[in-house]
Amino acid sequence: MLNRFQFARLRAFRRGKGRPAPESQSSAVGVEPAVRESAAVEPAREATPDRSESGEEIRDRWSDDERVSRLLERRQAAQDAERRAALDRLGAPETKHNGGPPERPAPAARTVTRTVNPDGTVDVDVRPAVQPGGEPDARRTEARTRTVAAPAPAPAQAPTRGPEVAAPDRAAPFDRPPAQAPASGVAAPSTTARVVCIASGKGGTGKSVLATNLAILRAKQGERVLLVDFDAGLANAHLLLGLAPPYDVGHVMEGEVSARNALVEGPHGVKLLSGGVGRQTMIDPTRRELDRLFKALRPLEDEFDLILVDHGAGLSYSTVAHLAATSTLILVTNHEVTALSDGYALYKRAHMVNRSLRVGMVVNRAPDERIALDAWDRFRGASHKFLGHAPEWIGWVPADPAVPQAVQMRSPAVLSYPDSSAAVALQRIAAWPPIEHARTPVPFYEKARRALR
Secondary structure (H helix, E strand, O other), rough: OOOOHHHHHHHHHHHHHHOOOOHHHHHHHHHOOHHHHHHOOOOOOOOOOOOOOOOHHHHHOOOOHHHHHHHHHHHHHHHHHHHHHHHHHHHHOOOOOOOOOOOOOOOOOOOEEEOOOOOEEEEEEEEEOOOOOOOHHHHHHEEEEEEEEEOOOOOOOEEEEEEEEOOOOOOOOOOOOOOOOOEEEOOOOOOEEEEEEEOOOOOOOOHHHHHHHHHHHHHOOOEEEEEEEEOOOEEHHHOOOOOOOOOOOOOOOOOOOOOOOOOOOHHOOOOOOOOEEEHHHHHOOOHHHHHHHHHHHHHHHHHHOEEEEEOOOOOOOHHHHHHHHHOEEEEEOOOOHHHHHHHHHHHHHHHHEEEEEOEEEEEEEOOOHHHHHHHHHHHHHHHHHOOOOOOOOOOOOOOOOHHHHHHHHHHOHHHHHOOOOOHHHHHHHHHHHHHHHHHOOOOOHHHHHHHHH
């Protein structure tokens, strides 16, 4: 490999070859062409130096190619001398250099003899093998012998038949032993509540009416139900239940009261956490405020069987965080085109943040079953075409005059008019099977806090 000095000399030589010869310059001053041709074909002077000449003259007469070749030969001779010196120091025989590392001598062969003694032990004798035509080195003539205990025979196993084969000591990965009760007599902690979110893309679809009636119907079955009104500053669940809570979600978020003390009790033992009316803090909460609120609501999951979260219309920051944490969503819409379009946007966003979300659709305030099923077919067709999946069909609620009358009475329709067509439809919706399995391995509000990050 050339160093910088050699490379510079070689580059200067190559550049010099591309320049016009001195003879070409002489043509401008009238040199004859014959003279130029004779100078061009004149053989080069021999590179062999004359002994009478000085060293500078000899070096000047050498061509650049000869200088480079001589430098390379000197470099190769120096490398060979260094390699021979290194081999002499190591005491290894010199090998021919082929551009790679020198060959290592092959390891000496050995013979191993094993002898079994009457007492069951084994003697292992290791000796160097004698090469043909020579004797082993005196340093290796000593035998290396060690005694190894014979392996104990395996215990005889009794023949086993099919049903009598013993199970292996290590249990299968999925065969876990049942959980043992604590020795101190303390009961194991109960599982967290099932959480179902109720949302709609457009306001005025009757979402809060559906949420309050579902809470009453599930509480009548003996469940401990909590209804959380998460409508940002425009809550009305307390009006539909006929309650006047002194505290709401905004007080809990600001730390003025604990979540447990902010609850009020409604019909059939339903507990309500109101969303507040006109509170600025709930209209556009920050990530830190929502994190503080979710942390305060986390203990409520251990005190209830079912938590229904009534969201406001649209896709607020808190709604998206809830959708990312829940396992079950009830999407409420009606047969109007605007409601279906906004509901489709909510459904699309929900599956973007939560791929395992189970969504059920309810068409509320439909004039008749045909119009409700037609709205469902349009929604399902658009979802399959553009998203590749669609929500489940839960049912429809007719436009019943008993519902607005119950709202004016501030009493749920399932209590004021239990035999109305709307109350019967709401009972079928409350029996949707996924509500029974709306539980996640991780507590709901812990997942919601992670979604905020």
